[in-house]
Structures are given as C-alpha cells and as structure tokens.
Amino acid sequence: MRRQLVAGNWKMNGTRASVAELIRSLCEQAMPVSVEVVVLPGSLHVSQVVEGLSGSQLGVGAQDCAVESGFGALTGEESVEQLQDAGCEWVLVGHSERRLILGESDEVVCRKFAAAKACGLKPILCVGETLEQREAGQTLEVVGRQLGGVVSALGISALVDAVVAYEPVWAIGSGLTATPQQAQEVHAAIRAQLAREDAEIAEGVRILYGGSVKAANAAELFGMADIDGGLIGGASLKADEFGAICRAAGN
C-alpha cells in the first residue's frame, strides 16, 4: 500500500515575513497522519521553514539542486549535501519551469537525480508534456522519454524511495486541470514502464499529479488507482487550501 504524499512547491514566492505567516498558518491546519506532507520553499527560506516546522509532521525539501555533489566552484548553485545540511529531506528535479525556461536537459535532470540519491535526499522527478505535444498525440512518448532517461542511466533500483510527479505543462498555473481519467492514463503508463523493469519496485513508486490541483478537485484526482498524491503550486501558498488538499488525500 503506497502512502499518499502531498508536496507544496512554493516556487519563487515569499519573503521572510510572508513565509513566517505561512508556517504559522500551516501549523494550525489539521493534517491527516496517514498522509505524508512536504513543503518545498525557495532555498533562501529553507532554514527558516525547517526551524518553523520542527516538531510538526511536515517535511521540507528544495525545488532544485546542483548537478555536482559536494562543495566547490559552481557559482549560484546549492549541492545536495548543502540542502541536506540545511534540513531538506526531499528535492524536486526536472520541474518543467526549469526544463522550459532554463533549458535543463534530460541529462542534467538525470545527474541531479543521481546526486540526490547518492546522498540520501529523496528526489521527486517531474515529467510532463506541453499542450503542443499532447495535441500531437505525443504525451506518453514524451513522458516515457523523460522517465526512461533516468531509468536507463541509473537503473530501476534508483527509483526505490523516489517519487515521480506527472505535471502536464498546460495544466500548471493555468486553472486547467487534467481530468482524473487523463491523469490516470499517464500515471498507469508510467507505472507500466517501470514494471517492465521491476514489477515490485514499480508497485512501490509513488506517482503524484500536479497542475492546478485545488481543494475542489483534489479528492477526485487522488481517488484514481495510480495517483498517489499531488504536487501543488499556487494552492500550496494558502494554508487553508493546502490543508484541505492534504485532508482530501487522507480520505
């Protein structure tokens, strides 16, 4: 049985003051113990969030990591070791905003995934197609390639304890959510792809859906067989809404 996971990606949002307020309100939310809940603040706020949420059931992660491990000359980047030292347990890799706006390739994403695994940070690998790719009937091919790059480079065992997040680019921040059936189709294809390598590992991998998830549509999405929780953007910045999404995952 896979435990539902809800992760809030705060993206490039927040000041020390607004983050303090968000932490305070999150701590007032009733979170179901059956659900694993994680927040992913910007790296400037990681320490503040780790401190503010200590003693709560919420975990903390980062939104990205460097391709290189350890310490050294890589201006502007943070290594997985530094993120872990700051209190992160999780890290997103391959978010579509990084792939599309910053040009991150599958190879770069794969190196980040490998760096996270090597130091014990749990990677959340984001995959997803653009609207153009969906309309051209390429969804499963694109997602299959993004996932396949990691599996073929690192082996299926790298997926143990890792998480995959399916986020159709056209659904991110657009208010357009994939229907539960559209999401389930891709989630099932992701699991089938993993099962071709190792059925037991595939059964254990959690696959999150992301893209305009809100309290009003969460329960229906999370009720699908291969949807094991959500990766939440905008709605994770509102404690009430995020709390309601987490509770929907617990039902």
Ligand SMILES: O=C(CO)COP(=O)(O)O
């Ligand atoms: O990109 C996302 C989470 O990583 C989804 O963002 P929204 O929930 O704002 O659509």
